[in-house]
Amino acid sequence: MRTLRDIPALRHALAEYRQRGQRIALAPTMGNLHAGHLALIENARQHGDVVVSSLFVNPMQFGPNEDLDAYPRTFEADQQALEAAGCDVLFAPISETLYPNGTKQQTYVHVPSVSEGLCGSSRPGHFDGVSTVVTMLFNLVQPDIALFGEKDYQQLAVIRKMVADLHMPIEIIGVPIVRADDGLALSSRNGYLSAENRAKAPALYKTLCDMRQALEAGGVEFSAHDHDYRQQVLQQGRQALYDAGFELDYLELRDRTLGPVEPNTRQAILLAAARLGDTRLIDNLDVLLPAPTDTSAAADTATAR
Ligand SMILES: Nc1ncnc2c1ncn2[C@@H]1O[C@H](COP(=O)(O)OP(=O)(O)OP(=O)(O)O)[C@@H](O)[C@H]1O
Numbered sequence: 001m002r003t004l005r006d007i008p009a010l011r012h013a014l015a016e017y018r019q020r021g022q023r024i025a026l027a028p029t030m031g032n033l034h035a036g037h038l039a040l041i042e043n044a045r046q047h048g049d050v051v052v053s054s055l056f057v058n059p060m061q062f063g064p065n066e067d068l069d070a071y072p073r074t075f076e077a078d079q080q081a082l083e084a085a086g087c088d089v090l091f092a093p094i095s096e097t098l099y100p101n102g103t104k105q106q107t108y109v110h111v112p113s114v115s116e117g118l119c120g121s122s123r124p125g126h127f128d129g130v131s132t133v134v135t136m137l138f139n140l141v142q143p144d145i146a147l148f149g150e151k152d153y154q155q156l157a158v159i160r161k162m163v164a165d166l167h168m169p170i171e172i173i174g175v176p177i178v179r180a181d182d183g184l185a186l187s188s189r190n191g192y193l194s195a196e197n198r199a200k201a202p203a204l205y206k207t208l209c210d211m212r213q214a215l216e217a218g219g220v221e222f223s224a225h226d227h228d229y230r231q232q233v234l235q236q237g238r239q240a241l242y243d244a245g246f247e248l249d250y251l252e253l254r255d256r257t258l259g260p261v262e263p264n265t266r267q268a269i270l271l272a273a274a275r276l277g278d279t280r281l282i283d284n285l286d287v288l289l290p291a292p293t294d295t296s297a298a299a300d301t302a303t304a305r
């Protein structure tokens, strides 16, 4: 694996692969790698001929009171893990390489609508930082394919929209969430959890699983497609997280494009962000809502009886 820190070396190395007609797959990361990141590399190997990963803790996507300085940096271990996983090129720039004029005067990419609400509300400006640095990485690497984890579901949706709106010739692949044995979604920030909070953390996924079951099955008095029933399940989920010791940022049910759930929506997704102490965790789970009751058919049946 080649580790490259500057732009000319990266461009030179990638031009060689491109000249040979090899398809380049890019997996961007912020380092402190775990099995979730390695699943991106594994998928990149399946979809491309050359695997490029980037490791950059992007200052532009951190808010002023967030954990930029505390973010775990484990470069040597990450390098070894990437090499063992079959990565061909690691691009690990320093901040001045990507932001020679700092981040304040930086031209930025804003993806409207899908970057608003959810994490966009809790972390103002976060997705502008993500779309901007991902655009830079796309311009520098010019990958054929890029891989992102479904754990950061809104981020994936923002990148898909940016790529579509700006006609970037890149196939975006979402990789399913890799979880610990107890269900907790792997995340670099899990390392911030105290032993006590790590023991509480799986309640986030468990709550989503309980809610999925309730939403898919419906209630005794309600059709599972009933708006009030869904609100009741969401309220119970919020209470369950509160009881488990979480402070909730959001817990929402959306359609899979992150639009609102409409009466005929079936493919939905539960999304949550919640804090245990200072640690902010995110998770999501897909839900297949039952088909709406066909009232005209029900009325016909009733008349027939
Ligand atoms: N558990 C996971 N399963 C699948 N993909 C993941 C998982 N965790 C992270 N990823 C993906 O890896 C890529 C890099 O993410 P990042 O380096 O921010 O790691 P992270 O563990 O999500 O860190 P953080 O705690 O900062 O959110 C992103 O596309 C992200 O969605």
Ligand SMILES: CC(C)(CO)[C@@H](O)C(=O)[O-]
Pocket (backbone or CB within 6 Å): 028, 029, 030, 056, 058, 061, 130, 133, 134, 152, 155
């Ligand atoms: C996509 C990304 C590498 C951009 O900094 C980051 O947001 C992440 O690690 O998910």
Ligand code: BAL
Pocket (backbone or CB within 6 Å): 030, 061, 152, 155
């Ligand atoms: N995994 C998304 C990067 C971030 O939280 O800043």
